[in-house]
Amino acid sequence: MQQVSAASSRSVNASAPPDTRIYAVGDIHGRADLLSEIIARIDDDIRRRPIAHTIEVYLGDYVDRGPQSKTVIDLLTVRLVANGAVCLRGNHEAVMEGFLQDPAILEYWLPLGGMQTLASYGIELHENETAFSLHRRFLDAFPRAHELFMQCLRNQFSCGDFLFVHAGIRPGVPLDDQDPNDLIWIRDEFLDDTRSHKRFIVHGHTPVPHPEIRRNRINIDTGAWRTGALTCVAIEGSTKLFL
Template structure:
């Protein structure tokens, strides 16, 4: 069974298109044009063209591409802020999507839609203009994102899973936000968990999980991998490079 996965995107359309070209090159080598491509979430925030990313992914799905799209915490924050009455993320009400002292990235997202996000502008004005300028179909796109995708030996999710909870009984808060308890768990989860959310320098295979977020939000690349059973390769301009299980 073959699957492809793409790490956190964060509004970087050019980088996203580049890794899709790598996947198409790998498909040409294998002759497999049906294996799914899973975007691991965080389409929104921090990058320059969130609107372009959402358009590109939605257009690909509508054209029949075998793309599966996972909900990230930044996508969820975007959706909650742009409701008729803005709301914080249900788990992280300590974080405001537009806050200036921590780079959540909501202002970058709204700027891609032509919203004036000047620092001195009242939040209620930014919210009203965002509601007017972000198309309803883009918010609908977020509602259609999957919490996880489970296919045979591969379980795709944005952040991770809660150990010792059945994989089909996980809470959305954990699926989009979890870190410590998930990262610290060394025992098998059953399927290989393929995730992003936590930035690392290089795609890393821990045996029970695979982290694909290489920091596009902070100037790093978007990474793409191909997974066959428990074997993983990172896709590069020179072809496949094995990702060896970390000892």
């Protein structure tokens, strides 16, 4: 089993519940190879450092851009069923869900990496093919297990003093009143805000060269599909350890 590589450990003014360790994983974007490595590290870390309760949180953007979106969802479906993993909805999942319902969404999806996702399901775009035809073929190729997985996606997850979302929150808006679109799409209004948000926010969505730790949030989207670096942070008490 691959050993955990502890890149850094740091404390923040927020804490997980007692006897609980949270593993949060950043944006995957079709890199099933990297996800498999992270899963192995999580399992190995749990064996080496047993604790009463463990929670896995995947922050969304499982599909598009990278080559193995279908396999990523296969792997996460197993973690959801076997480990009770929490899988959040990213903006890329939201757009894919949109295309599953409406062929017109294709023009918005393809520039985001939808072609790579379709290819992972064995679908190549035919010359002069209509969006309606591609929509029907994708529906036929989309497994029932993946439909159920998509139905299980959450927009946010709270644990202890931490709030896990894909993109961020709208500053100044109570957490219970957040717009789901902000949770999966917001950028500058959230990233530039330095005030306390009542909970410490763990998010992805905006790629950074390395995990970005601020006084009110941490960004763990390290652009895995392009950089080959998929980040997982283990939170225990007030300490964050990067695997």
